[in-house]
Amino acid sequence: MEIDKERAKGVKLAFQLVLDGMGVDNIAINLNQLGYRTKRGNLFSGKSIERMIRSEIYKGWIVSNRLKGRNTHQGKIRPKEQWIIVKDAIKPCIIDEETWDLANEKLTLRQSLAPRARQRRHGLSNLIKCALCGRTHSVTIRKDRKQKKELKPCNRKDPLGNSCYNRGLNYNSMMDLIITRIKIRREEIIAELKNLKEESQPFDSKAIKIQLIEERMKKVEKALKMLQIQLEEDLISLEEFKERKKIRSRELDKLQLELQETENITQEDEIRAKESLVERLDHFLNNWKQLDDTKLNEGLTSFISKVIWHYHKGSNKPPSLNIEWID
Structure with missing residues (x-):
């Protein structure tokens, strides 16, 4: 050689x-x-x-x-x-x-030191995603500001060292934005319930839900193809490929099962599901301030998949967030 x-x-x-x-x-x-x-x-x-x-x-x-x-x-x-x-x-x-x-x-x-940092759970753990690069925003405690929590800027670097510069935000301000969106979501579900219960209203939310599930399935299938390409291009190891493939395959199986269940759902089932969701949201909104970080995170992740945060440094546009919900 x-x-x-x-x-x-x-x-x-x-x-x-x-x-x-x-x-x-x-x-x-x-x-x-x-x-x-x-x-x-x-x-x-x-x-x-x-x-x-x-x-x-x-x-x-x-x-x-x-x-x-x-x-x-x-x-x-x-x-x-x-x-x-x-x-x-x-x-x-x-x-x-x-x-x-x-x-x-x-x-x-x-x-060996990295998992210890991941164990420091807070209310927004693994929820806030950068709209520019997809990285999860972490939370820091500012010792110089009376232990206040802050959502850190993204600053993820690409392979050549360029940072994406998605700004952070005060932790409590972010939580207030999310709680406000949850309240809006609750009102939307109540409106959907009202429409469902009207005899003249066609049951079209089922078709919309099926479409959304099929779109998510396409994304997972695309991710599986990308994993194979990454392996062939020597961007990930065999062990990492197997682990990621296992996770994605399970996700796809879960979506396929969800699709079957949705195809068989009746209008009465949909009404009961939405009524149950409203009850869960009400319980959370009435009690979230009393929850510790772990329980708060569990509550949020029970009906929120992720919060996509956009606050680009250097832009004059106001910050924005988009929530992907779990029905």
């Missing part, structure tokens, strides 16, 4: 940046800005940097018998004790074994 000296410089830089404590997403941006690309000529991502650091080939090892079957996309990973590992198979190696071990330890330590 011959070493590509130019690509080897990028590999060495990536390992050094890991040792310096930089995250994989920022390492990818650094390599992309310097003109480095993956084997297939694509921009680096955090996942591709992680796969690079985890790859034993850079320290001169060759690992075989890792997968069952020849299909690298669908094959299952064997237990580690069944792998065939040939050490010092490639000389000279790009990264010495000590550097490889240190970088992998540093990466593992950094990744």
